[in-house]
Amino acid sequence: MKDKYQPEKFEEKWIEAWEREGVYKTCQPANSQTSKPKQYVLSMFPYPSGAGLHVGHVRIYTGTDVLARFFRMNGYPVLHPMGWDAFGLPAENAAIKAKKNPMDLVPKNIANFRRQMKMLGFSYDWEREFSTTDPEYYKWTQWLFIQFFKMGLLYKKEIPVYYCPSCKTGLAEEEVLPDGTHERCQKPITRKTLPQWVFQITKYADRLLEDLKDLDWPQGILEMQKNWIGRSEGAEIKFKIKNQKLKINEEKFIKVFTTRPDTLFGVTALVVAPEHWLIDEIQNSKFKIQKEKLEEIKKYVEEAKRKLDLVRTDLTKEKTGVDTGLKAIHPLTGEEIPIWVADYVLGWYGEGAVMVVPAHDERDYEFAKKYGLPIKVVILPDKNSKFKIQNSKLQFKIQNEWKEEAYTDYGILVNSGEFDGLTSEQAIEKITEKLQALNLGKKTVQYKLRDWIFSRQRYWGEPIPMVNCKKCGWQPIDEKDLPLKLPYVESYEPLESGESPLAAIPEFVTTTCPKCGGPAKRETDTMPNWAGSCWYFIRFAQNQKSKIKNQKLEEEWKEKTKNNFFLPVDWYLGGAEHAVLHLLYARFWVKALYDLGLLNFKEPFLRLRNVGMVLAEDHRKMSKSFGNVINPDDVVKEYGADTLRLYEMFMAPFSSEIAWSTKALQGCYRFLKRVWEIYQKLKVKSQSASWRTKVKIEEDRQLVAKLNKTIKKVTEDISQIKFNTAIAAMMEFVNDFEKSVESDKNLSVENAKKFLQILAPFAPFLTEEIWREVFGEKTSIHLSIWPKPEEVEDEEIVIPVQVNGKLRATIKVKRETYNVKREIEKIALENEKVKKYLEGKKYKMIYIEGKIVNFIIV
């Protein structure tokens, strides 16, 4: 009587056995004498929500688990860890909702996540597990903050920030969705001026861009990072301000940034942003302007500053602005041009001011048309192009058609004095050179990237380890006082003042200055949820046990980290939603740590692969409110962990989105069941006949050939993250295997084991059970050595035969003759169908060795 496939009967047993036997412990070769390179295989670690593991998590983690198991069996030293990203708004908001302190709630959630991960058989080295909320971990996050502060990358500044009135906290620009809502709570965002810690990521803009070229990342993600950093080359040009109130010799300039210095002669105005220093000086009466104008400007600027960038940058909105009445001097023509203020100019980009070239910039044209500014054409598509300007309307004749638009492409210069006749490319060089010679301009580079606001006015984050002393300013706390622990509090909800709840705890706030010993106040802001994930991958690799007493933190860090065997990460798998933020921040930290001499590599993640989302059966996102959530616990209970793992790897390429399909899941269950039954039959055979003894059995040669092809395919596919086709190949093999089991011919024990081994990364439970129960192995299949495919050549190969490019027949050819063209021709012509088409015709024969024959009738 053969056993049925009942995963629930053995899966739990193996979870315990693997743990007891230490099967997945990280092997750190003493002197890295192994010939194979280390493989650090990492998934983006989860925020442990109360809802437990999502089937989307299961997909990423199965992906890295398959890779880790594959590399382990292939003899590579593997680091495959897991931890918890538990600080931040989601955990805190959930805690507030549940009316429980996050400090109590988070460990419960973690325990549940850990249980589910073990249930799914993920081969983590659990000894390295930690949570970003462990004081022993955030001690180091705080220490790193201090190092960054000391190197001048962090400073505190009063700045208008995005502020979420619902979450009562300041936000980074990246946390604001395009519709002006908060990415976490989806509520509208306003502006508020708050003192904030600012991280100068912009100092690394060029390196963050430059080093992308060495990364093996998805093209789309690289592009998104490039766009986000947004480098553009151009010129900075100085326009002198003319005003009677300025003293003789006192010169004031407005600087603008432009990528098109070739259009300089077409400038008919300057526009500054409402935040521009000139506007402040006008309001402080530094410049003499008409009283009505001043009122108008004040009103306009106040309104603009209240608006979000998102509203200001709404493209559909009509442009507005106010003429300041001030004039600037054109650097090359000496003409006087008006200075306007308008909110379509962004204060933070470039110099916060632009030169207006209505004829060659769409926005400027729109603005000039509305306010009747002069339009001056200085670039033509080619020498003989025609254009006309009537009543502030500009038209170009393009391909015999008059079109009303600004001409924004490159072309030939006209009305540009000595530069007439040059191409735009030439003029950009020449005009910039001339300005440089006059000390009125220079070549420069601008970035879109903005500095990173690093403060959060919330409870559930790493306390910022800084103290404010009236005498000494901001001072980092002494390293012997690290970690600065987050106090357990009764009231952890944000304060109405917009401050962190820590500000309401006098025992926390009141302290002494680490420098002078005088009275001082602690910083009460906490770090954003990104902080912990900026270096967690480093922590996993550190040998966490070695610690010499009284060792300085810097020494300890260097000892554990600098020549660390496993760093950096070789394979990083996760969702594309982290394309910019997390990945950019982590790259930034690594570069800064490199500069501090704390790391010896410059990029954290060498290979990145995205995982596609798992949608519900109805093709919508899984959500409680839709009632379409699939719980991994339920699936495992009904089908076993192996089925769930296999299904999620099989449904589509790893990076594609999939919609849940219980039917397809059942298909994977059937496959595993068939594998189970095949080996049960072999077991029966082994007891009744000679199968497991040393006596030679007759093998099915075709099946052996198929097996070796399958091993080859699976080996290649796994290392290219093509899990779906690897599984398809194994299914194909099983289709044949199943038939052969019924016959007398068969596979040898060795070969039967090989198939189990290649299936093992996907279905670790089932394969382990068979490995030990059917084959009587004493050590885990997951520590066995990956099979090498043997070259088994088919005796005959099949070659398709085309006539005039259309398939007409296939012929079988003996392997020893397949490279003899004349033989192939002879065999092909013997084929009835081919004969029919070629009878009595002249033809030319094309033969691609071993691939195809094509007869062309001439």
Place this chain on the structure above:
RNA sequence: GCCUGGGUGGCGGAAUUGGCAUACGCGCAGGACUUAAAAUCCUGUGGCUGCAUAAGCCGUGAGGGUUCGAGUCCCUCCUCAGGCACCA
């Protein structure tokens, strides 16, 4: 508007990188087992013409091109998804 990916049966998707299009799975149809259903197993399954498991034609978003040969390369267009968007 700009950037990046895609578009292949009823569905999810394969295709050795220019060489038998639709592997594998789901679904569907027919059959076996069963009093019956579920489960399981077997067979078939791109479309059209045909009694046909005869023969042939058409077929990878649309149109054109290169080639003995195109899902794959080139040009033009349509369309879907994601990202960015007054960045001067």
